[in-house]
Amino acid sequence: MATNAELPIWALDLVHSSIGFTVRHLVVSKVRGKFGRWTGTIRMDEHDLAAAQVDVSIETASVDTGVEQRDNHLRSADFFDVEKFPAMTFKSTGVEKEKAGTLHLHGNLTLHGVTRPVTLEVEYAGSQKDPWGGFRAGFSARTSLDRKEFGLTYNQLLETGGVVVGEKVDIDIEIEAVKQVPVAATA
16 A cells, blocks of 8 residues: 555646635525635545545635625635735545545645634545546535634624624535656656
8 A cells, every 4th residue: 555655646627626615695695706726736546545635725815706896805804814814725634435436535724824624525526537648537525614713703793683794604626636647767
């Protein structure tokens, strides 16, 4: 069995991947957003996913809900405070196999200067050779988190008793990863 350092590296294909979120607005509707700039790698043997390692860094300033005024507010000290916290990171700590094709990916999420454990439910879509001679793998992941646990506490009360922004944030991730070919050592 390979050690984690010996596991093949898979780069995230950002053109075919996305990190999105959904949060309640005014109690009655949902707002969707995404992050446009992020990087990451997966170390894994596609035949033994339980040993996989995942590292991702997301630029908080790249938040995009499709509304410039809202995005600017999300970048402000009321929410992400991108000047002080320019990135959020995820580093895996373990993988549990569930039913066929489903995994629980455990890790630490650092957001707004706070690090907390999170678990993502991951569906492995498989891997295959692409038309250009590379090898690709696909994953869908989801989790929910309480934004207040990460110090994102801004809100406004409504006269009907609700709040402007929900506390629960649903995260949806689609990943296409490309297996990296080791570079041969030269003499």
